[in-house]
Amino acid sequence: MTETHRLELLPAVDVADGQAVRLVKGEAGSETSYGDPLAAALAWQSAGAEWIHLVDLDAAFGKGSNRALLAEVVGKLDVKVELSGGIRDDASLEAALGTGCRRVNLGTAALETPDWVRSAIARHGDRIAVGLDVRGTTLAGRGWTREGGELFETLARLDADGCARYVVTDVNKDGTLAGPNLRLLRDVCAATDRPVVASGGVSSLADLRAIAELVPLGVEGSIVGKALYAQAFTLEEALEAVSR
Numbered sequence: 208m209t210e211t212h213r214l215e216l217l218p219a220v221d222v223a224d225g226q227a228v229r230l231v232k233g234e235a236g237s238e239t240s241y242g243d244p245l246a247a248a249l250a251w252q253s254a255g256a257e258w259i260h261l262v263d264l265d266a267a268f269g270k271g272s273n274r275a276l277l278a279e280v281v282g283k284l285d286v287k288v289e290l291s292g293g294i295r296d297d298a299s300l301e302a303a304l305g306t307g308c309r310r311v312n313l314g315t316a317a318l319e320t321p322d323w324v325r326s327a328i329a330r331h332g333d334r335i336a337v338g339l340d341v342r343g344t345t346l347a348g349r350g351w352t353r354e355g356g357e358l359f360e361t362l363a364r365l366d367a368d369g370c371a372r373y374v375v376t377d378v379n380k381d382g383t384l385a386g387p388n389l390r391l392l393r394d395v396c397a398a399t400d401r402p403v404v405a406s407g408g409v410s411s412l413a414d415l416r417a418i419a420e421l422v423p424l425g426v427e428g429s430i431v432g433k434a435l436y437a438q439a440f441t442l443e444e445a446l447e448a449v450s451r
């Protein structure tokens with residue numbers, strides 16, 4: 208019999224200009240600031256998080272970097288970290304993996320430099336995830352400002368390249384508290400046998416329970432951002448909600 212796993216939760220700590228922020232639909236200038244990223248990450252760790260989804264937004268937008276700060280955050284955490292934003296070449300990949308994070312999440316590179324991503328997957332296996340950030344089924348890169356191809360064609364290519372897992376974000380839901388795109392998650396799970404991490408739109412414990420229903424289809428985890436910062440529920444409540 209196949210063992211069914213509990214949905215993993217990954218509280219998000221997105222960093223811009225040294226601060227933890229939440230954007231709405233990834234739009235520059237839409238941010239709400241939540242202070243010190245390390246304090247935020249440690250608070251989620253204390254509340255029981257097993258993972259932190261840590262994003263360098265300035266690097267994702269190509270307008271700077273919070274690399275040293277994010278390395279410090281990873282170094283001070285005991286929990287697993289999924290690190291992303293601006294990881295697009297050997298130097299940024301080695302620096303990211305060298306922080307001790309459990310895995311990195313590649314976005315733009317998977318759209319623009321598929322040969323390099325194939326080689327990164329061959330070298331680092333499941334320490335590489337690919338972020339499939341979409342509007343409809345059109346992928347978005349470079350801080351979600353540039354279109355980067357069709358979701359299912361790209362997914363088929365990455366599957367063939369051995370990609371271990373996908374972090375699927377509905378850009379139009381991200382930071383909106385509008386509820387997750389369950390149809391998108393189902394469609395991606397139907398198209399790949401690799402685990403999927405859901406991202407974008409979680410607003411309530413009911414949303415998390417709805418995502419947890421998709422675990423048998425291949426959804427492994429869910430990123431939770433705005434809802435936690437806006438105190439729609441606590442992380443303890445969220446972990447309890449997906450534990451059954």
Ligand SMILES: O=C(O)c1ccccc1N[C@@H]1O[C@H](COP(=O)(O)O)[C@@H](O)[C@H]1O
Nearest residue numbers: 233267291292293313314315338350351
């Ligand atoms: O998380 C966001 O709010 C976000 C907004 C705008 C752009 C990217 C965003 N997040 C994550 O950044 C990485 C992709 O970075 P890159 O393209 O590899 O440089 C990915 O995890 C996005 O989900």
